[in-house]
Amino acid sequence: MTKPALLRISRKYTRPLAFDQFMRASIQITAARAEQLMVTEQWVIAEVLKVVPDATVEAKDLHGSGDHFHVRVISESYDGVRPLQRQRPILSHFKPFITQNTVHALDLKCMTPSQAEQMGDTSFDPHGEKEMQFFGVHIRRPNQE
Structure with missing residues (x-):
């Protein structure tokens, strides 16, 4: 088949969406994805418990945006690790x-119960206003700010 013939066939069988229909569909898809991917403190706790089932887990959403979390994992199994x-x-x-x-x-912050008792509150927000001593690991992906 020639290129013009293929173009005629493709135009015949594909109907482009009008811009407003396209935008409505995009917004619906985006809203559905946002609902599916909404990360909460409870979700983070459940995911950590899948890895360390015997742990006591505390999670704090640092910005209220569902993407920056302080997670404190306390377990006897961390003794000597x-x-x-x-x-x-x-x-x-x-x-x-x-x-x-x-x-x-x-x-x-992964610690034993005795370490948790000694340390107290360990939350740290690298973007926060409060200055605290940093003793954790803050990893940034190179392509993100």
């Missing part, structure tokens, strides 16, 4: 959500 090895399984579990930008930032 180095900090990075405590965080690695949780970060691996959240990697797809971070890659898709469903979750932008996780401030993870």
